[in-house]
Amino acid sequence: MSTLINNRSTLIFFFQFFIFLLFPQNVFSQENWRGNTTPTYIELINHLKEISRSNSDVELYSMGLSDYGLPIYVCIINGAKDSINTFKKAREETTILFNNAIHPGEPDGINACLIWLEEFLKNKKNIENLPVVAFIPAYNIGGILNRSSTSRANQNGPDEYGFRGNAQNLDLNRDFMKMDAVNSFTFAKIFHGLDPDVFVDNHVSNGADYQYILTYISSLRERLAPSLNTLIYDSLIPDLTDAIKENYQIDLFPYVDLKGMTPDEGIVAFNDLPRYAMGYTSLFHTLSFTVETHMLKPFPDRVEATLAFMGELINWTSLNKSLIENSRNQARRFVMESPYLKYNYINSYKKDSILFKGYEHSFPIHKITGLSRLKYDTNKPYTKYVSFYKTSIANDSVQLPKFYYISAQEKDVVERLLANNVKITKILRDTLMNVGVYRVVNFEPSKKPYEGHFKLRNIKVQSNKELIQLKKGDWMVNSNQDAALFIHSVLQPELEDAYLSWNFFDSYLQQKEYFSSYVFIDKIEEILNNDLKLKKEYELKKKENAAFAKSERDQLYFIYKRSAYFEKSYNRLPIYFQ
Numbered sequence: 089m090s091t092l093i094n095n096r097s098t099l100i101f102f103f104q105f106f107i108f109l110l111f112p113q114n115v116f117s118q119e120n121w122r123g124n125t126t127p128t129y130i131e132l133i134n135h136l137k138e139i140s141r142s143n144s145d146v147e148l149y150s151m152g153l154s155d156y157g158l159p160i161y162v163c164i165i166n167g168a169k170d171s172i173n174t175f176k177k178a179r180e181e182t183t184i185l186f187n188n189a190i191h192p193g194e195p196d197g198i199n200a201c202l203i204w205l206e207e208f209l210k211n212k213k214n215i216e217n218l219p220v221v222a223f224i225p226a227y228n229i230g231g232i233l234n235r236s237s238t239s240r241a242n243q244n245g246p247d248e249y250g251f252r253g254n255a256q257n258l259d260l261n262r263d264f265m266k267m268d269a270v271n272s273f274t275f276a277k278i279f280h281g282l283d284p285d286v287f288v289d290n291h292v293s294n295g296a297d298y299q300y301i302l303t304y305i306s307s308l309r310e311r312l313a314p315s316l317n318t319l320i321y322d323s324l325i326p327d328l329t330d331a332i333k334e335n336y337q338i339d340l341f342p343y344v345d346l347k348g349m350t351p352d353e354g355i356v357a358f359n360d361l362p363r364y365a366m367g368y369t370s371l372f373h374t375l376s377f378t379v380e381t382h383m384l385k386p387f388p389d390r391v392e393a394t395l396a397f398m399g400e401l402i403n404w405t406s407l408n409k410s411l412i413e414n415s416r417n418q419a420r421r422f423v424m425e426s427p428y429l430k431y432n433y434i435n436s437y438k439k440d441s442i443l444f445k446g447y448e449h450s451f452p453i454h455k456i457t458g459l460s461r462l463k464y465d466t467n468k469p470y471t472k473y474v475s476f477y478k479t480s481i482a483n484d485s486v487q488l489p490k491f492y493y494i495s496a497q498e499k500d501v502v503e504r505l506l507a508n509n510v511k512i513t514k515i516l517r518d519t520l521m522n523v524g525v526y527r528v529v530n531f532e533p534s535k536k537p538y539e540g541h542f543k544l545r546n547i548k549v550q551s552n553k554e555l556i557q558l559k560k561g562d563w564m565v566n567s568n569q570d571a572a573l574f575i576h577s578v579l580q581p582e583l584e585d586a587y588l589s590w591n592f593f594d595s596y597l598q599q600k601e602y603f604s605s606y607v608f609i610d611k612i613e614e615i616l617n618n619d620l621k622l623k624k625e626y627e628l629k630k631k632e633n634a635a636f637a638k639s640e641r642d643q644l645y646f647i648y649k650r651s652a653y654f655e656k657s658y659n660r661l662p663i664y665f666q
């Protein structure tokens with residue numbers, strides 16, 4: 089019996105191998121990309137290697153490692169045929185970059201890029217004035233190799249796909265500022281190597297059910313420089329929406345981030361913080377989108393919609409090259425000339441409305457749980473206006489310094505600035521300088537780990553001038569440069585994704601020296617007599633606070649903290665400004 093099975097298996101294997109030898113192109117053809125399967129990492133890379141070998145318009149570069157250890161590639165179309173000139177051309181001319189499989193359970197972009205590439209090769213003249221088109225075939229290598237059919241419980245295909253976490257179990261779409269993953273350094277190399285004018289991160293959504301196959305996240309409007317705000321919202325999005333409707337009969341709709349449980353309660357604009365791919369690329373004034381196809385639509389339909397978005401965005405880019413370049417230059421100047429930066433954007437909950445194609449829903453009792461459950465009825469589509477909370481307001485703003493100084497020991501900070509093309513200068517000799525210092529007066533660590541960190545929240549700093557001994561080897565950063573927005577976003581301590589919040593400076597938030605009460609108590613008379621202001625504060629506190637009056641330790645610590653014995657570096661960040 090077992091022999092029979094083995095013989096049959098062997099026969100089937102040889103038959104399949106024979107078919108492969110006869111029709112090798114069928115293994116990696118559009119028929120596959122348009123079906124319910126997505127390639128493995130090996131299939132994908134081998135396929136692209138083969139294409140780049142046989143087509144001079146297609147270049148494939150291994151750009152650096154992932155946490156898994158295998159490389160991350162970038163595929164470039166319409167480059168200059170060799171790596172130095174291709175990257176130079178990309179930076180100098182108009183370039184569009186697509187990122188795929190940052191969440192490998194959401195592989196729609198992989199298939200869409202492969203189909204786009206095949207169609208491009210079949211009919212090279214189909215896009216006039218083509219920009220440099222680049223795509224990262226698969227970004228989360230550890231995730232794409234961790235393949236199954238079950239990790240996306242709510243998703244309608246493909247048959248097999250990768251996992252969200254990378255080799256370190258990090259969500260790479262939260263890692264762009266802290267850069268815990270090697271992948272993030274490789275991404276920075278690709279991104280700054282190309283300096284793309286337009287960027288798309290391809291995803292598949294979770295959330296409510298509705299009629300749209302594809303939704304998109306665009307940058308928070310209020311955070312954009314005026315030139316990009318106008319270009320994206322008054323030109324790009326309306327043009328793209330019309331073109332996709334006309335050429336593909338697909339409705340383009342903003343990402344459905346719910347205010348309540350269902351779209352009936354309203355949709356809110358997504359806050360694309362710089363920890364996310366598109367928030368990060370926006371810091372460099374790249375026109376950025378996240379594409380979210382709908383999980384319940386069949387995989388082939390989602391791939392077609394992703395392809396439609398890709399094709400039309402490339403078309404729009406090809407038609408608007410100088411407008412894009414000019415708007416980006418204006419945005420760079422706008423940030424460099426701005427005296428303030430707004431942050432802590434929250435939704436204004438100012439009511440607006442949008443015509444929405446949804447499905448009726450109800451809450452029938454479920455026979456097993458015995459509880460009412462949410463159920464959308466796809467047989468009852470509707471088109472109606474729902475509340476759309478699309479405006480945000482900044483809760484805070486900060487005056488921007490012209491220079492930052494970073495202590496030499498902060499190697500993790502310096503490494504990330506350099507990876508992001510920030511120009512920094514080494515201080516050549518010890519220098520005593522009157523500079524601004526940040527002293528942390530409040531923070532709360534999160535109770536649970538978030539992406540490898542107990543991220544700090546509700547950070548409050550006080551800044552004032554102090555005489556600081558800068559040492560040889562410390563770094564100076566002039567914020568009047570192209571990366572200005574990135575620089576402020578990581579170094580301004582109260583910003584949402586600042587390095588302080590991501591635990592880069594936790595060691596400065598701990599007191600290192602203390603005192604013995606039985607020794608220190610003999611010093612307080614002298615301290616108070618030499619500092620009459622302190623003496624007055626102390627006496628007042630003792631009078632007004634009964635607990636303080638009864639605690640020797642509290643009284644001594646009060647005096648110690650205000651005396652010359654207390655360490656000056658406590659809660660002071662190793663970043664100064666001018």
Ligand SMILES: [Zn+2]
Binds near residue numbers: 191194291292
């Ligand atoms: Zn995703």
